[in-house]
Amino acid sequence: MKLDKYLDRSLWVFHLNTGSCNGCDIEIVALLTPRYDVERFGIKLVGSPKHADVLLITGPVNRKMLPRLKLIYEQTPDPKAVIVVGTCGTSGGVFYDSYNIVGPVDKHIPVDVYVPGCPARPEGIINGVLKAWLKLERLRGLSGKEVEQKIEEVKA
Amino acid sequence: MSGGSIIIFVLKIFAALVIAIFGIVLGLFCKGIDRKLAAMMQSRVGPPIRQPFLDFFKLMIKENIVPDNAVPWIFNGAPILALVSTISILFYIPFGPIPALLGNSGDLILIAYLLAIPAIALVAGGFSSGSTYASIGAQREMVLMMSYELPLVTIIITLGWRLNLAYPGLKVFSLAALSANPIWGLVGPLGFIGALLLLFTLVIVTPAELSIVPFDIPEAETELAGGVLVEYSGRNLALFQLTNAVKMVVMAALTVALFFPYNIAPLFSLSGALASVIDTLFFFVKLIVVIFFEATFIRVAVARLKIDQASVVYLIFLSAIGLLGLLFIAMDYII
Numbered sequence: 001m002k003l004d005k006y007l008d009r010s011l012w013v014f015h016l017n018t019g020s021c022n023g024c025d026i027e028i029v030a031l032l033t034p035r036y037d038v039e040r041f042g043i044k045l046v047g048s049p050k051h052a053d054v055l056l057i058t059g060p061v062n063r064k065m066l067p068r069l070k071l072i073y074e075q076t077p078d079p080k081a082v083i084v085v086g087t088c089g090t091s092g093g094v095f096y097d098s099y100n101i102v103g104p105v106d107k108h109i110p111v112d113v114y115v116p117g118c119p120a121r122p123e124g125i126i127n128g129v130l131k132a133w134l135k136l137e138r139l140r141g142l143s144g145k146e147v148e149q150k151i152e153e154v155k156a
Numbered sequence: 157m158s159g160g161s162i163i164i165f166v167l168k169i170f171a172a173l174v175i176a177i178f179g180i181v182l183g184l185f186c187k188g189i190d191r192k193l194a195a196m197m198q199s200r201v202g203p204p205i206r207q208p209f210l211d212f213f214k215l216m217i218k219e220n221i222v223p224d225n226a227v228p229w230i231f232n233g234a235p236i237l238a239l240v241s242t243i244s245i246l247f248y249i250p251f252g253p254i255p256a257l258l259g260n261s262g263d264l265i266l267i268a269y270l271l272a273i274p275a276i277a278l279v280a281g282g283f284s285s286g287s288t289y290a291s292i293g294a295q296r297e298m299v300l301m302m303s304y305e306l307p308l309v310t311i312i313i314t315l316g317w318r319l320n321l322a323y324p325g326l327k328v329f330s331l332a333a334l335s336a337n338p339i340w341g342l343v344g345p346l347g348f349i350g351a352l353l354l355l356f357t358l359v360i361v362t363p364a365e366l367s368i369v370p371f372d373i374p375e376a377e378t379e380l381a382g383g384v385l386v387e388y389s390g391r392n393l394a395l396f397q398l399t400n401a402v403k404m405v406v407m408a409a410l411t412v413a414l415f416f417p418y419n420i421a422p423l424f425s426l427s428g429a430l431a432s433v434i435d436t437l438f439f440f441v442k443l444i445v446v447i448f449f450e451a452t453f454i455r456v457a458v459a460r461l462k463i464d465q466a467s468v469v470y471l472i473f474l475s476a477i478g479l480l481g482l483l484f485i486a487m488d489y490i491i
C-alpha cells in the first residue's frame with residue numbers, strides 16, 4: 001500500500017450518526033447541494049464503510065452505538081481518516097454527562113480532525129475534510145511498510 | 157499453423173490488448189463526462205472529467221478487505237469475470253468505420269449472452285460476500301435481469317428478422333450487416349414508428365444494464381448501503397467500477413451500431429484516411445450524445461423505482477412496447 005496523489009482528489013466519505021440530534025447530519029447533506037457542491041473536489045458520500053476513505057462522525061456516542069462505532073471504524077479499509085463533526089462528538093456538547101452517553105468519540109477511536117460548532121457549518125466541514133488530506137499527505141511518500149507502521153502507531 | 161497465420165494470431169492478440177485498454181480509458185472518460193453533465197443539469201460545477209480515473213487509482217491503493225464469512229474465490233473472482241466478459245463484448249462491436257476485431261465469429265446473440273455475464277457475476281459476488289444487504293441486492297439484481305431480458309431480446313429478434321426479409325442469405329445477426337443496412341431504410345412509415353418504439357425500448361433497457369437510477373435498485377445506496385457491492389472494497393470495487401464504465405461504452409456503441417450507424421464523411425465527399433478519421437470522431441460524438449440520453453438525462457430526471465415497479469415496467473409495459481414495435485414492423489412488411 002503506497003499513498004499517492006490520487007487519494008486527496010478522490011475522498012469518499014461515510015457518514016455515521018452515533019446518536020446526534022440530526023443537526024450536523026443535515027449540514028453534511030447540505031454539502032452535496034449545488035451551493036456547496038463538494039463533488040467538485042471529488043468528495044462523494046458513499047453508503048458503505050467498505051467504500052469509504054473518510055469517516056464523518058456526528059453525535060456523542062451513546063451506549064448502543066459504541067460497538068457499532070468500533071466495528072465501522074475497523075471495517076473501513078486503510079488508509080483512512082476520521083473526522084468528528086459537531087461539538088457533541090468533540091466534547092459531549094449539550095449531552096455532556098448524560099447517563100446514556102459514553103463519548104466523546106476520541107475516547108474510543110483515534111480521531112484526526114475536529115469540526116466544532118453546534119451544528120457545524122458546511123464550510124467548516126469542507127475545511128475539516130481538507131485537513132484530513134493533510135493527515136493523509138503526511139503518510140505520502142513513505143513505502144508500504146512504513147505506512148503500515150505509522151497506522152499501527154496511531155492505533156496504539 | 158503456417159507462419160502467416162501465427163503472425164495474424166499474434167497481431168490479433170495485440171489488437172485485443174489495445175482495444176481492452178482503449179475501451180477502459182474511453183469508458184472512464186465517458187463516465188467523467190456523464191458526471192459532469194449530471195452536475196451541470198443540477199446547476200452544480202461538478203467533478204473534473206478525469207475524476208473517474210482518480211477514483212480508480214485511489215481504489216487500487218486501498219486495502220482489499222475480504223469478509224470472514226465470504227467465499228473468497230467467488231468473492232474475488234466475480235469482479236474479474238465481470239470485467240473480462242464486458243471487455244470481450246468490445247471485440248464484437250464495430251467502432252464507427254473501424255470494423256470489429258472478431259466481427260466474423262460473433263453476432264448480436266452472443267453479445268446478448270455476454271451482456272448477461274457481468275450481472276450474473278455481480279449476483280454471485282453478492283451472494284458470496286456473506287452480508288444480508290448484499291444478498292438482498294443480489295436477489296434484486298436477479299429479478300431485474302430476468303425482467304429486462306425479454307424487451308432486449310425482442311429488439312434483437314425484430315431487427316434480425318426484418319433484415320432477413322429484406323436480404324435473405326445475409327448473416328442477419330452480425331453487427332456489420334445490421335449497421336450496413338439500418339432499420340430506418342428498410343421500412344415504410346408504419347415500420348418507422350415501430351423502429352422508433354424499438355429504439356425507445358433499448359433506451360429504457362440501458363439504465364438497468366448499467367444499474368443507474370431509476371433502475372439501480374440492486375445497489376440502492378440509501379436503503380441497501382451499496383447493495384451487491386456493500387462488502388467490496390479496494391481493488392475489487394475498482395474492477396466493478398471499470399466494468400460499469402466499459403459497459404456504458406458497450407451499450408452506447410450497440411445503440412449507435414443498431415440505430416445510428418450513419419457516417420458523416422460522405423456528406424463532405426471525403427475519402428481515404430481523412431474520411432475514416434472524421435467518421436471515427438463523429439462516432440465518438442454520437443457515443444456521447446447517446447450516453448447523455450440513455451444514462452445521464454434519465455438518471456437526473458427521475459427518482460429510483462421500487463423493485464416490483466421496475467419489474468412491471470420491464471415485463472409488462474416495455475415488453476408491450478417492444479412487441480408493438482415488432483407488430484408495426486411486421487404490418488409494414490405485410491401491407
Ligand code: SF4
Pocket residue numbers: 020021022023024025058059085086087088089093094117118119120
Ligand atoms: S453538535 Fe449540536 S447540532 Fe450537531 S449533532 Fe451535536 S447537538 Fe446536534
